[in-house]
Amino acid sequence: MxxxxxxxxxxxxxxxxxxxxxxxxxxxxxxxxxxxxxxxxxxxxxxxxxxxxxxxxxxxxxxxxxxxxxxxxxxxxxxxxxxxxxxxxxxxxxxxxxxxxxxxxxxxxxxxxxxxxxxxxxxxxxxxxxxxxxxxxxxxxxxxxxxxxxxxxxxxxxxxxxxxxxxxxxxxxxxxxxxxxxxxxxxxxxxxxxxxxxxxxxxxxxxxxxxxxxxxxxxxxxxxxxxxxxxxxxxxxxxxxxxxxxxxxxxxxxTIELKNEIYNLIKEHKRIKLSTIEKILFNNAGMNKYHLMVIIYNILKKLKKEKKICIKIINKNIWWETITGLDRD
Ligand SMILES: [Zn+2]
Incomplete structure (x- = not known):
């Protein structure tokens, strides 16, 4: 047109x-x-x-x-x-x-x-x-x-x-x-x-x-x-x-709200996997699911850069947890 x-x-x-x-x-x-x-x-x-x-x-x-x-x-x-x-x-x-x-x-x-x-x-x-x-x-x-x-x-x-x-x-x-x-x-x-x-x-x-x-x-x-x-x-x-x-x-x-939501979810769960975050927030299927998971990953990377969260590897799985949360609670 x-x-x-x-x-x-x-x-x-x-x-x-x-x-x-x-x-x-x-x-x-x-x-x-x-x-x-x-x-x-x-x-x-x-x-x-x-x-x-x-x-x-x-x-x-x-x-x-x-x-x-x-x-x-x-x-x-x-x-x-x-x-x-x-x-x-x-x-x-x-x-x-x-x-x-x-x-x-x-x-x-x-x-x-x-x-x-x-x-x-x-x-x-x-x-x-x-x-x-x-x-x-x-x-x-x-x-x-x-x-x-x-x-x-x-x-x-x-x-x-x-x-x-x-x-x-x-x-x-x-x-x-x-x-x-x-x-x-x-x-x-x-x-x-x-x-x-x-x-x-x-x-x-x-x-x-x-x-x-x-x-x-x-x-x-x-x-x-x-x-x-x-x-x-x-x-x-x-x-x-x-x-x-x-x-x-x-x-x-x-985008900013999603980052806050993801951070709150991690605080609430203390420790969570990326795929669980996707399931809770989107529960999507097909190709979009991969896009959404990667989007969540990029937000997790940002939260990690801000030193709000860190990675724990347990049984060949990556878990995301708050830096202060586990020690504090
Ligand atoms: Zn593209």
């Missing part, structure tokens, strides 16, 4: 056809088109979702194979799968933040960034041996051997592509190198995976290299922009300054 002059927006779907993809959906993307054609993120081109997408593009008279530039928020497969598809058909330039470069060029970096947890905890979160996890991720699309970025940008460096002014805003809360894109002339911001209301209401710190503090600062950075359209990586567009401001504040506050 046309969002503004020469700017088109396409919403990604959740892939419901296969159980394996539960909670794992195609990202949204934008197409900018003056003389050349530029995509911001690409989503998945799969199954029924692809059919719908192709019809929408046709209605807007966009030929996706005319794309000359692809700009990526980050390197996760639900955002770049389409780029893999288009690059095979000779799209000329692939842009990404230079902090993402090594992740994009080396499958192993991807894999280890996704699974970089203490072994015991990885088993608790995923319940699968590393080699099976790797196969699982390859099935999900974590395989980038023919994806080669050839254009890199830095944070806050103003890019002008096909007459569009685009400012990359570093939003590393979600993962290292993750970038939101601000189009100041059109008052649009594309926020990638900084948050996804499809998974939960806070900052999407759902990777082993997500960062709690960065996530909260990222929200503040977005709050300081003059924006009329916020386009998240997943879910619907948010339109209007007040709605955008309220949403961002909600995302920030929810």
């Amino acid at each position: 046309q969002l503004k002059n020469n700017i088109y927006y396409y919403e990604g779907d959740y892939i419901r056809d296969k159980k394996i993809y539960r909670g794992f959906g195609s990202s949204n993307f934008l197409i900018l088109k003056n003389n050349e054609q530029t995509m911001i993120d690409t989503g998945f081109f799969y199954g029924r979702h692809k059919e719908r997408l192709w019809n929408e593009l046709k209605k807007d008279r966009i030929n996706i194979f005319d794309t000359k530039n692809i700009i990526l928020t980050h390197y996760h497969p639900d955002h770049i799968h389409g780029a893999k598809y288009l690059l095979k058909k000779n799209v000329s330039k692939l842009w990404i933040h230079h902090d993402c470069e090594e992740y994009l060029l080396n499958d192993d970096f991807q894999f280890f960034s996704y699974l970089n947890f203490p072994t015991i905890l990885r088993n608790e979160i995923f319940g699968l041996p590393k080699v099976i996890m790797r196969l699982f991720l390859i099935v999900l699309g974590y395989n980038f051997n023919y994806l080669r970025a050839d254009h890199f940008f830095s944070s806050n460096e103003e890019l002008v592509i096909d007459g569009f002014k685009i400012i990359p805003i570093p939003t590393y809360g979600h993962c290292y190198g993750h970038t939101s894109f601000y189009l100041p002339d059109q008052k649009i911001v594309f926020t990638g995976d900084l948050f996804s209301l499809k998974v939960f209401n806070g900052v999407l710190i759902s990777n082993s290299n997500s960062d709690f503090d960065h996530g909260l600062n990222d929200i503040d950075a977005l709050l300081s922009l003059d924006v009329e359209y916020l386009i998240p990586g997943h879910g619907q567009i948010i339109e209007g300054r007040k709605k955008i401001k309220d949403l961002l504040l909600n995302v920030k506050n929810y």
Whole structure:
């Protein structure tokens, strides 16, 4: 659908056809088109979702194979799968933040960034041996051997592509190198995976290299922009300054509240496992469960950094307990 002059927006779907993809959906993307054609993120081109997408593009008279530039928020497969598809058909330039470069060029970096947890905890979160996890991720699309970025940008460096002014805003809360894109002339911001209301209401710190503090600062950075359209990586567009401001504040506050809730739970139980926290607070199923467990893990890491809690390893299980709680009570 046309969002503004020469700017088109396409919403990604959740892939419901296969159980394996539960909670794992195609990202949204934008197409900018003056003389050349530029995509911001690409989503998945799969199954029924692809059919719908192709019809929408046709209605807007966009030929996706005319794309000359692809700009990526980050390197996760639900955002770049389409780029893999288009690059095979000779799209000329692939842009990404230079902090993402090594992740994009080396499958192993991807894999280890996704699974970089203490072994015991990885088993608790995923319940699968590393080699099976790797196969699982390859099935999900974590395989980038023919994806080669050839254009890199830095944070806050103003890019002008096909007459569009685009400012990359570093939003590393979600993962290292993750970038939101601000189009100041059109008052649009594309926020990638900084948050996804499809998974939960806070900052999407759902990777082993997500960062709690960065996530909260990222929200503040977005709050300081003059924006009329916020386009998240997943879910619907948010339109209007007040709605955008309220949403961002909600995302920030929810994240802070969740941290308090988790801390209170630990105090109450004195000693608790991560999976028990997930069960009590969310009791989720499918892929979202893994996201939520990792989000909880990142909050636990933050509480540990604040010296409020510590780790105890008992019978090959990681327990989280308050530092003062056990001694005091
Ligand atoms: Zn992501």
